[in-house]
Amino acid sequence: MRHYVILISLLVLLLGLTVWITSLDWIKEGVYRPFAWGDIANCTKAHLEMVVIAELIAIAIGVPLGILVTRPVFRKLTTPIIGGANVGQSIPSLAVIAIMAPILGFGLQSAIVALVIYGLLPVLRNSYTGISNIDPAIVEAARGMGMSRRQIARKIELPLALPVIMTGIRVSTVITVGTAELAVLVGGAGLGRITLAGVYTMQPLTILQGAAPTAALAIILGFILARVEGGMTSRGLKVKAEMA
Amino acid sequence: MLDAWQYLIAHPEKLAGWTLEHLWIIFVAIVIAVVLGVVIGVYISGRGKEHVADTILYLAEVAMTIPSMAIFGLLMLLLSSVGLKAIGFLPAVIALIIYGQLPILRNTYTALQGVDPAMIEAGRGMGMTEKQLLFKVRLPLAISVIMAGVRNAIVLIIGIAAIAAMIGAGGLGVPIFRGLRNARLDLIILGGVSVSILALLVDNFMGWVEWWVTPRGLKER
């Protein structure tokens, strides 16, 4: 309940700021005007598109790869891939984005590649931990009862790892929404354009006109994905939390 | 790559300057963040503070989901409305302190909560005061987990400090932005690579500090 109060107050603040700034006549009397509602709507749409595309690619790569490195056949890849993901996570997002310019040039594809790379890490890591943290006794019992590898993966491992994988996807999505704001620097679209205009003119109100709806978007997406996560978690895994 | 190298050879003092600026910002921010985070963490881990703890930890968690530009914008607005300097060092440091809170606060809280109650009871049984318990039993046992939180916080704010160059805070974000604005690939590479190396170095260094502050009896091997 308290959580909802915090969340809703924050959303009201962020959206209220957006509405207020957009309704102003001038950001700076006679010099800068606020962006129009149409700009905000278009930028939000572009922002969402970019995030969704990048996130879907990150999931499509990260989840299978994370699961694959838990299989005995690919044991050799575990350390380089998971270790690499851990190291990669400490590299600043801005550096990942900026480096795309010399490699791929300026443009939407650079922005999306940067977002995929940065968003991939939590998905990859959580998919790996989700599977490898399953109590080995559970898998052994399943094998001992005559389940095939496939049946174990589908009936036991995936359902047990799903909550952890979903957490990774949620964290990754929230990060990507924020990182996407910086991706305009290498040619991305979205609300970052408004923010960047504010940065170049050093107008906090213009910065907020782009950044506040971005923040609201991150919070809303995070909330929705948390609910999805809860819905996908097997009831048997929740009972402990209820008892504790 | 080669251009970046040539630039570095030509202007080593510039890179040194940006690096020092960067380090100074994160140093000021982390010192304040640690003091604040540990004090709040200790406070909310007390008995009967469960609701406060829940609220504060959730606030810190939500703050993390807010992209840095929104925090910068809000701080600039707030600071200028109270007549303080709204760009540069001040809003950057405050934002970094806010972002550093969650890892430090959460780890302090969970580490203190995780101390075996039997040890606390043993301490009480020997006649330790609550203060002695905190400094002689609970904090030493929790220190390595707290340090792990500090390590996460530092790595995180190194990255955000780079973004803070956008609001005039200086540091290694400066060559990145200047490069991106003027399509100077050498500056982009120089800034991007330097800030990444800095993050990895500090991460490793903090890993060592984490090990070093762990009481000997708790060290693995």
Place this chain on the structure above:
Amino acid sequence: MIKLDMVTKVYPDGTEAVKNVSFEIGQGELCVLLGPSGCGKTTTMKMINRLIPITGGTIYIDGVDTAKMDENALRRDIGYAIQQIGLFPNMTVGRNIETVPELKGWPENKRRQRGEELLKLMGMDSGEFIGKYPRELSGGQSQRVGVARALGGDPPILLMDEPFGAIDPITRVRLQDEFLKIQQTLKKTIIFVTHDIYEAIKLGDRIALMKEGELVQYDTPADLLYNPKNEFVENFVGADRALKGLQLIRVKDVVKASPPTVKSGEKTEIVRERMERAGINWLAVVNGDGNFLGGVGKADLGKGDSVGDVMSPSAETATANTVLNEVFSLMLSHGLDNLPIVDKDNRLQGVISFDTIRKALVELTQRGKTG
């Protein structure tokens, strides 16, 4: 029937976990694999359902080489229960038990029925537990469900790896007793791994004692105790092996004849005469229906007129199924020379004395020495 023929396990790094182990387990027998940790007992067991691939020798089940069978089909016909239980936390107790039936493609109503039946067999209320999740169960309950799940597909063979190892001693004893009772009706062929000599003696029809990958002795519990093959076996069973043997004997094996009794209404004078004539110092007192009331010693007889006035009512009794070490312990701790044996309606079945126990033990020891 299971037959192990020169079974060997060598790991890629050269470690020999199991060396040329051969033995047979008869239909319906409970064979305990016993030994210190690292002796290869678990490895041996897991080679039977091929969780660990065999590197030498052959394992036959009913004459068929298991290496030639489909491993998943093989496992579906071998129940498997382990110490860590490994219940699937995302499935209800019912779904857990129905795992193998489902894999075997049983129709749904038959699966459901099987689940309820097995919970009942384990002494659990199926209505209450079938819809619960593993995390809502206590340790003992989880272990029962684990055994029920192993029995799910009605396999003729059961492999059990220290299934009662992680439970508190009181619950463990209760589960062992229940398990023995269940096995008496099911008559499965069971391979049971443990490092606990008491558990091995209590449960096993035969015990395979292993050491460093080799089979040291494969014998009945009595032979292992009283006819140890070498010093290792002697040390492993312990210096108190004679006492441990008491676990092998039940009251019904040694107490047969119906005992002399007195009625509570009889006069003490007459009873004294009877005792002196028979040369005994103690008699059990019963009522008209043969229900046990207490005991009366010769020394007490002077204290009153009728037996009912002087007898000492006794709460301590044993049943025909009690093992002798429990009888012995009861008698020692309550300072009794005689312990009455009663049935479930408290009707007197017999009386056991220290002398009976001593004789039984001598006989057991002799049997071991000559056999």
